[in-house]
Amino acid sequence: MPFWLLAAHGGEGAGAAARDVFFTIPVVGLKVTSIQTTMWGIMLVVLVVAWLGTRRLERVPRTRFQAFLELTVDGFETFFASIIGRENARAFLPFLGSLFIFILLSNYSGLLPGAGHVPGLTAPTSNWGVTAGLASVVFVTVQYVGIKRRGLRYFKHMVDPWFLAPLLLPLGIIEEFVRPFALSLRLVANIFGGETVVLAVLMAVPWFLPVVPLLLEVLFGAIQAFIFTFLTAIYLATAVAEEH
Template sequence: MSPWLQLAAAGGEAAGGAHGAEEGAHVVFHLFGLPVHESIVTMWIVMGILILFGVLAARSLHQVPRNRFQTAVEWAVDALYGFVADIMGRERARRFTPLLGSFFLLILLSNYTGLLPVLPHESWFQPPTSRWGVTGGLAIFTFVAVQAYGLAHHGLGYFRRFLEGPVFLWPLTVPLAVIEELIKPFSLSLRLFANIFGGEAVLSGLLAAMPWLVPAGVMFIEVIAGFVQALIFTMLSALYIEAATAEFHHEH
């Protein structure tokens, strides 16, 4: 059976909706008594690929590029640095591009694992970003990083960012500001999860109905969508860090 027919055969179940997908989750093995689901296994594989790529790239670096591989790596790093610099300036981009670039590459590769014709339907394999637990973990890490960078930059004065408006309104505005800050990771995780899971469900449903007519076109759309979602997550994370580390300008 061809890979596309295998994908189409499995597509009917995936098109059933989020509830059906969650029921399909299962434990691959236990580690120190803790269950490890297939999305975590896939995430570890993606992380291993990125680490291996980074090691290979670092070993072949020269002052002047001598091969296309180093040229491509330098182009990608420059592109990520330029993207972050446009958001928070060159000085802070030097500090935060490694973190934000890692976010982008990890999410991008995780998104693209769902486009493989056979592996996404193996019992040990699941696109990580199609699980809310994974996207939620990434968003929580972003939230913690934002607060840590804000505190490191401003000290305890960082909490002044929650004191907006006249003092007599603080009992109302401070809780709202805190709720807004807590909503940010929720919106990050939900946006990424919903788009990737929705794309997986649509792709599987269409492949089940017309396995020979739509794969190329739908997969092209999913390639673009996976890139855009990784870019949006990275951009919003950069904006949150930029806001947390910016200088405050309160009127007195």
């Protein structure tokens, strides 16, 4: 049995590989895991593509590359506009777009051959720490944007009507924290679960059958990235919405 199949028999296949220290930065002694190196790789890919595409911008796209990037950005904007309105979509597009692209590439990095088993390559979103980090960013952004746009009125929905405030306030505060919690858990459970299924099916029947879970993984990777961004968009829109 190949070594990467054996890894699953420990019961913590994907998890164990994630915690492996890939290398240690010599002088400061910082431990770098495969998850971090994969995230650096994804950042590099996104930066290089963005830099190449925007190097010589023209009002009328001259290269197909620029036209493609413009279509992508425009597609994102139209999509988010259909959920949270054109004005909000335009304001939050950089944040939402970056989230989507990063999560999508992270999910798909787990589908590369050897991911989770060769050092230096593990799907970042199969680790709860990473998705919790992403969800924390969403949490801070939502609170920041809400308070910045609406000041103290942002908290009004938690104490309105006033006579229910003792009940609504704790519930409202809990809800604010449950949202990023569920957000992070949904992403990690889906990606980790999907990877373990692929691994287990590969172990059972190495020929043909793994195509089914792999196909589902391709679908899940995109849809989970979509759901994460979709929910973030709705949380942002609710935070800035004036009284309904």
